Amino acid sequence: MQNDALQILLAEEDEHVRSFFRKALEGIKVRTILSSVYDCYQLIDYLSKDRIKKPDILFLKVNLPLRGGMHCLMKIRTNPGLKDLIVAIYSDSGSDATLEEALVKGANIFIKKPDEFYMLRNALVQVINTYWQYHTSGLRKDNFLLNISN
């Protein structure tokens, strides 16, 4: 079995939200290592560097400073070296148009970010557990589509 910790990258400029994610990840069963970037350019820079441990899942804010999450998403999906990166895009509003745009542009997961801590934790558990099944069973990642906006 793969016992390595999952590498999680969070693209979010707000320290409160970052600590919200950090605490939620600490409480779940799968072991994770969290890194953060604060804006679009930092994110692209982070992803362009060679790393021994590449991120497995990116949590990407729709309204990320400088160029926005959708722009970063497009950059990621046109880079063949990042084809295995699972992208979970999140937004405060869960409009159908944003959901569809994000998934069409190549995000795997759309999350309407909940305000309640326990709901965020549940959403993260759902993302990570689903990721785990795709990862360990060799499922096709381009068919990995998940919407968590209820």
Next chain:
Amino acid sequence: MKLHFKYNIHLACKVILQEHLEKFGIPYTDNGMGELHIDGEISHRQFGKLQASIKKYGIEIIDDHKDTLVEHIKEVIMDLVYMNEKLPDSRISSYIAKEMNLSYSYLSKVFSEATHTSIQNYFILQKIERAKQLIIDDKLTFTEVAWKMNYSSAAHLSYQFKKTTGLTLTVFQRIIEKRERGFSGTDAFKQE
């Protein structure tokens, strides 16, 4: 008449093991002290069969047998979900227990401990993945997919699809179609 026996438990177990390993065509070397060296690799299937057939003698395989068992359960599920014909009516619990000749409650416990999900949920996830492929690659209609995957109706398939992915079948199909068009250079991937 009374008969008295004297038995050597170690020898008995050893002979049983030897007989079973030979029966399943598994080459081995006996290292003594309850450890066997398997010459080469054995398949999950062979492993599962061996495990099931010696269990009634109270012999269990220790070490990483649980991982192997989990892989075997996954293989049984995949073989079922990806069979060419319509999926059978039987429940997944009885199907797996019968295929693997072990109790479902035992299998279910081992599976959940190792995979962060249940056999039932894993089965549903695999069925939904197969449904996606049938829709995208084979261009089957929702009704045809529902029939093949043994859902009572397209509505039932749709309900389970939504529950698993958060998306309706129609939205899923539209996203995939737009992605395909997008990659050939239309509006979806237009530069800002």
